[in-house]
Amino acid sequence: MEEIPVKVAVRVRPLLCKEVLHNHQVCVRVIPNTQQIIIGRDRVFTFDFVFGKSSTQDEIYNTCIKPLVLSLIEGYNATVFAYGQTGSGKTYTIGGGHVASIVEGQKGIIPRAIQEIFQNISENPSSDFNIKVSYIEVYKEDLRDLLELETSMKDLHIREDEKGNTVIVGAKECHVEGVDEVMSLLQMGNAARHTSTTQMNEHSSRSHAIFTISVCQIERNPGAGEGGSWYSYRRIVSKFHFVDLAGSERVTKTGNTGERFKESIQINSGLLALGNVISALGDPRKKSSHVPYRDAKITRLLKDSLGGSAKTVMITCVSPSSSDFDESLNSLKYANRAR
Ligand code: ADP
Ligand code: MG
Numbered sequence: 001m002e003e004i005p006v007k008v009a010v011r012v013r014p015l016l017c018k019e020v021l022h023n024h025q026v027c028v029r030v031i032p033n034t035q036q037i038i039i040g041r042d043r044v045f046t047f048d049f050v051f052g053k054s055s056t057q058d059e060i061y062n063t064c065i066k067p068l069v070l071s072l073i074e075g076y077n078a079t080v081f082a083y084g085q086t087g088s089g090k091t092y093t094i095g096g097g098h099v100a101s102i103v104e105g106q107k108g109i110i111p112r113a114i115q116e117i118f119q120n121i122s123e124n125p126s127s128d129f130n131i132k133v134s135y136i137e138v139y140k141e142d143l144r145d146l147l148e149l150e151t152s153m154k155d156l157h158i159r160e161d162e163k164g165n166t167v168i169v170g171a172k173e174c175h176v177e178g179v180d181e182v183m184s185l186l187q188m189g190n191a192a193r194h195t196s197t198t199q200m201n202e203h204s205s206r207s208h209a210i211f212t213i214s215v216c217q218i219e220r221n222p223g224a225g226e227g228g229s230w231y232s233y234r235r236i237v238s239k240f241h242f243v244d245l246a247g248s249e250r251v252t253k254t255g256n257t258g259e260r261f262k263e264s265i266q267i268n269s270g271l272l273a274l275g276n277v278i279s280a281l282g283d284p285r286k287k288s289s290h291v292p293y294r295d296a297k298i299t300r301l302l303k304d305s306l307g308g309s310a311k312t313v314m315i316t317c318v319s320p321s322s323s324d325f326d327e328s329l330n331s332l333k334y335a336n337r338a339r
Contacts, residue, residue: 005281006312008338009049009064010037012320013089019321027322037318037332040325045332053320057105060093061112064313068240069116072215073124075236077305079243080109083271083334084317085327086205086247093315094244096211099187110211110242114182117213117240130216132173133182135189138270138297139207146189146209148172158300165237166304173214186211205247208270208298214239241305243298245271248334249327270296271334278314278338281307314338 012028028039030052037045049063068078082090091097095108102108121129135146136156143156148171155170176182193209216237223230248271273296280291293303306312316335318328 005307005310006278006314006338007048007064008335009051009060009313009315010045010047010318010332010335011051011055011060011089011093011315012037012053012318013092014053015320019323024321024323026320027325028318028320028328039329039332043329043332045336047316047335057093057095057108057112060315061109064315065109065113066116068311068313069113069120071311072117072238072240073120073217075217075238077238077240077308077310079241079302079305079310079312081243081245081274081312081314082317083245083248083314084331085249085319085324088317088319088324088327088331090244090247090317093317094242096186096190096209096242096244099183099190110186111179111183113240113242114179114213117215118179126221127217127219129218131176131182132214132216133176133185134168134171134173134212134214135185136168136171136210136212136301137193137207138210138301141270141297143168143171143297143301145171146192147174147185149192158297160303164304166301168301182213208246209244210298210301211242211244212239213242239305241302243302245274245298248331250330270298272296273299275334275337277306278312282338 012030015024015026028037030036030050031038031044035047035050037047037050039045051060065080068080072078080094082094084090093108095110095112097108099111117131137144137146142153143158144153145151145156151170151172157169159167159169161167174185176185189211193207214237216235219234219236220231221234223232273292276292276295277299291307293299299306304310314335316331318331
């Protein structure tokens with residue numbers, strides 16, 4: 001059986017308090033005991049996984065992400081995207097938000113994955129591990145290093161090495177020894193996301209944030225030496241990208257003009273390119289010929305972790321409120337195209 005390169009999940013968040021207060025009605029529901037979502041009266045979509053308003057962070061992690069973490073340890077690259085309009089629950093789901101203040105059960109994907117990676121490492125004494133993290137933002141097709149703000153975006157370049165691995169030349173990679181260290185780097189990067197602009201929400205909802213953990217393991221296998229005293233070594237390198245995508249909302253809704261309008265177009269072009277890549281990967285006729293990775297920074301950056309032997313999950317986050325009907329329908333169509 002052929003592996004599905006990209007699995008698509010949809011998560012419908014609950015109505016927020018303020019939406020309940022304003023009497024918003026629910027227009028998106030999960031059909032019980034199916035992997036189907038119904039929006040409005042009769043539009044039905046089917047996905048690999050669907051999660052309704054009472055789904056827990058633990059459930060999302062265990063169903064969608066845990067298998068990717070295990071294959072990361074085995075040496076495969078992995079990517080998880082959160083897609084959706086601003087306010088639909090992307091950051092909540094990915095778990096890249098205010099990490100320190102969050103209670104255990106509410107923790108999102110990143111802290112859970114990090115914990116599991118280090119757990120696996122501690123249980124594997126026959127390998128030596130070297131773990132690194134980086135945190136990059138793509139804003140208006142420019143890269144920014146969230147772990148080293150002094151780095152000018154002109155000094156960051158996406159390259160492909162001779163083995164086909166994507167590298168960001170100039171990006172800071174921090175060597176880490178444990179969960180707490182990773183979490184404080186994540187925190188630091190998040191703070192950096194908000195410093196360069198006065199309108200922080202505007203900025204962060206229009207940029208893609210890519211948090212990457214790279215695992216290099218040297219596996220020691222007893223060799224042919226007397227009494228197993230010689231070892232043969234195998235070097236395994238893999239990485240996991242956690243991507244909090246820019247808000248998918250359309251330009252018209254916010255009535256953007258001028259510079260802001262240009263911004264939205266550029267960001268939507270990144271999401272468009274990503275949609276095209278994912279769709280090509282799922283299409284057996286296109287797969288072998290042309291996957292348009294080069295069309296945007298975000299797809300170039302993720303090239304070695306999207307398709308091929310890499311495992312990818314896209315989580316589309318959706319607001320249930322009828323006031324968001326149009327955006328939710330657009331998000332479901334986008335997700336459907338990725339299948
Ligand atoms: P986005 O990153 O897509 O803009 P957020 O993750 O910031 O959206 O979520 C918007 C608001 O909704 C936040 O206050 C968040 O805590 C809340 N929220 C999102 N998803 C859920 C959920 N599944 N359960 C409870 N609250 C949620
Ligand atoms: Mg967000």
